[in-house]
Amino acid sequence: MKFGGTSMAGIERIRHVADIVSREAERGNEVLVVVSAMAGETDRLVQFCKEAAATHDPREYDVVVASGEQVTAGLLAMTLQNMNRDARSFMGWQLMKASGVHGNARVESIERGLLDEALSAGQICVIPGFQGATEDGRVATLGRGGSDTSAVAIAAGVNADRCDIYTDVDGVYTTDPRIVPRASKLNAVTFEEMLELAGAGAKVLQVRSVGLAMREGLRLRVLSAFEDLPGTDIVAELETNMERTAIAGIAADRNEAHVVLTGIADRPGTLSAIISPLAEAGISTDMVVHAATEAGTASDLHFTVPRANLAKAIALLKERQPDLGFTDIRSDEGVAKISIVGVGLRSDPSLAATLFKVLAERKINLKAATGGEIRASVLIDENDVDVAVRSLHTAFGLDDKDVK
Ligand code: ADP
Ligand code: ASP
Ligand code: MG
Numbered sequence: 001m002k003f004g005g006t007s008m009a010g011i012e013r014i015r016h017v018a019d020i021v022s023r024e025a026e027r028g029n030e031v032l033v034v035v036s037a038m039a040g041e042t043d044r045l046v047q048f049c050k051e052a053a054a055t056h057d058p059r060e061y062d063v064v065v066a067s068g069e070q071v072t073a074g075l076l077a078m079t080l081q082n083m084n085r086d087a088r089s090f091m092g093w094q095l096m097k098a099s100g101v102h103g104n105a106r107v108e109s110i111e112r113g114l115l116d117e118a119l120s121a122g123q124i125c126v127i128p129g130f131q132g133a134t135e136d137g138r139v140a141t142l143g144r145g146g147s148d149t150s151a152v153a154i155a156a157g158v159n160a161d162r163c164d165i166y167t168d169v170d171g172v173y174t175t176d177p178r179i180v181p182r183a184s185k186l187n188a189v190t191f192e193e194m195l196e197l198a199g200a201g202a203k204v205l206q207v208r209s210v211g212l213a214m215r216e217g218l219r220l221r222v223l224s225a226f227e228d229l230p231g232t233d234i235v236a237e238l239e240t241n242m243e244r245t246a247i248a249g250i251a252a253d254r255n256e257a258h259v260v261l262t263g264i265a266d267r268p269g270t271l272s273a274i275i276s277p278l279a280e281a282g283i284s285t286d287m288v289v290h291a292a293t294e295a296g297t298a299s300d301l302h303f304t305v306p307r308a309n310l311a312k313a314i315a316l317l318k319e320r321q322p323d324l325g326f327t328d329i330r331s332d333e334g335v336a337k338i339s340i341v342g343v344g345l346r347s348d349p350s351l352a353a354t355l356f357k358v359l360a361e362r363k364i365n366l367k368a369a370t371g372g373e374i375r376a377s378v379l380i381d382e383n384d385v386d387v388a389v390r391s392l393h394t395a396f397g398l399d400d401k402d403v404k
Contacts, residue, residue, distance in 0.1 A: 001031060002129065002151035005039035006168035007225035008072045011079075017225065018079040020166070025085065025124055032115065032125040032158065034151040035076055037068025042130075042144070058102035062131075062141045065103075066092065069128030069147070077126040087124040090114065096132030096153065098140040101282035105140035107132060107149060107212070110157025119158075127154060148209035155218055162219035164231075165205065170224035171232035172197070172204055174398040175250040175389055182399040186248065188233045191220075193248040193341050196375040199286075200339035201253025210234065238343075246344025246351055247396045252385050253337040256286065256304040258367060259313065263298040263327025264290070273324050274301065277316050283309040287337065287370045287379055298327070302368045304379065307333055335367060336385045339377040340392065351396075352376045358395045364388055 001024060003017050017035075025031050037045075045065045049056050073089040080087035094114055098105040118125050129147025134140050142149050148165060155163035172194065173183040189197070191214035198207035204222060213220045213234065223231030264270055271290060278285055289302040305313045310331060317329055345351050355376055359366065364387070368379040380388060393399060 002034040002147060002163070002165045003036065003076075003225055004147070004165075004167040005036040005041070007166055008035055008037070008076070009039040011075070014072070014075050014079050017166075018076060018083055018085075020225065021076075021080065021124060022083055022085055030119045032119075032127060032154055032160070033076065034127045034129045034147055034154055035069060035072045036129050036147040037072055041068040041071075059138050059140075062102050062105075062139050066128070066131040066139050066141050069130050073126045073128040077124075080124055080126070085124055086122055087126055088118055089126040090128070092128055092131030092150075093133035093137070093139060095127060096150065098132030098134055098142065100140075102134075102138075102140055104143040104282055105132065105134070106208075107142065107153040110153055112158050115154075115158055142208070143206070145203055145206035146208075148206040149212060152209040152213045152216070152218060152220065156212065156216040160218070162221065163213065165209075165220070165222045166225035167204065167222060168225065169204065169222075170227055170229040171222050172202075172234075173249070174247075175393055176202065176252065179252070179386065180390055180393055182393065184398055184400060186232050187230070188235050188238060189248050190238060190343060191234055191236060192374055193343060194234050196339070196341040196372070197249050197251050200251035200341060200375060200377065201255065201337065202249065202251040205234075245342075245397050246348055247340050247342040247398065249341055250389055250392050250396070250398070251339045251341065252389050253339070254382060254385065255307050256335065256337050256379075257307045257310040258332040258335045258379055259303055259305060259310070260330045261301045261317070261326040261328070262330070263325075264301050265298060265325035266292050266296045267325075270325060271301065273320075274317065274326075275303075277320060278305065278313055281309075281312060281316060283313050283316075287368050287377060289368045289370060301326070304335075304337060304368075332367075334382045335379050336382045337377050337379050338385065338388050338392070339375050340396065341375045343374050345374050345376060354395055355392065358391050359388060362387055362391055 049061050077087045077089040097108040099108045100106045129150035171185045175183045177183040195210045198205050220234040285303045287304045293299050364384045366378045
């Protein structure tokens with residue numbers, strides 16, 4: 001069971017979480033609980049780091065931001081004990097090996113020995129999300145929203161029957177229900193679709209948690225920590241009686257920045273030389289758009305990077321400008337990426353056409369457009385996001401009860 005920040009925000013709510021956990025244990029299940037920091041706490045800690053030093057050692061950043069989850073893990077364990085449940089908390093370094101870039105580390109392995117011991121002794125295991133330890137014994141965090149990935153990794157690591165992600169909405173919706181009140185809850189969504197939705201900005205699950213659950217064949221559900229409602233199952237394939245609209249959902253990502261390099265030389269290896277240093281620095285790129293000109297003259301390259309990485313990406317590229325062969329670099333943070341996602345995109349060409357038509361009718365200009373197997377994305381002005389998402393939601397028949 002994983003509980004997000006809103007469900008852990010304050011002692012009253014932690015008591016409520018303890019009730020839900022307790023009920024699960026009463027049903028005879030062995031329970032491991034992964035917790036987030038209290039809502040707002042990680043933001044607060046990140047802000048402290050920025051104030052302490054504008055460019056700080058990422059290892060020390062991890063020491064600071066990992067502390068939020070330590071607090072809630074201890075508080076939940078003592079609340080459970082106070083309800084006469086045998087429970088104990090752990091620290092991330094005892095259970096999870098992580099590697100890669102500090103602040104955005106990857107899970108390498110789960111050490112299940114301690115967990116097995118506690119479970120055999122009838123204890124409920126309370127585990128802080130978001131954190132593990134590197135090979136050289138430093139604390140490492142898994143990127144924002146990383147407690148979802150901790151939960152899936154722990155569940156897979158102990159061969160759990162399922163992983164339930166409790167959050168502040170009662171499931172996965174066709175789009176963010178806080179932005180579009182007419183969004184419909186999906187009873188089921190495929191791993192592929194969820195992977196694309198999460199990757200395109202639907203923050204209900206961290207994208208890496210979905211990839212990991214898919215590879216591990218783990219039963220994954222998203223459900224409400226506040227109301228006793230059915231939730232959404234993340235499944236390998238939709239059953240035929242689950243057939244629904246061709247589009248599973250629409251995601252809006254306001255955390256990307258648009259980068260344009262002009263004067264790209266027409267020769268093999270240019271794109272590789274530009275994207276590789278970004279990848280090595282752990283900066284992901286999306287919406288990469290490039291086409292050579294027929295005349296073999298210089299052209300433009302467009303892509304997006306997370307806004308938080310923009311300054312670093314530009315610095316890296318400028319450093320290498322003499323070798324890379326581009327004339328200018330422009331960037332724009334006032335953009336948003338809108339994506340439609342659904343397995344139906346594979347077979348129905350009218351869906352991408354509808355995306356373009358609806359935005360054209362709304363006179364929304366497209367700064368870039370890309371298509372994948374089950375996702376089509378456009379980059380637009382940030383001010384147009386609400387209109388774009390609402391219009392598309394209606395046009396694709398996703399409003400209200402259209403999704404069964
Ligand atoms: P937690 O703290 O539980 O991890 P998050 O804030 O990370 O919660 O994720 C839950 C939020 O994700 C919801 O409050 C909702 O605003 C947002 N969200 C974005 N897209 C979707 C979607 N398609 N379905 C459900 N929630 C979504
Ligand atoms: N507390 C961390 C964050 O806000 C991890 C999480 O909640 O998933 O990103
Ligand atoms: Mg989250």
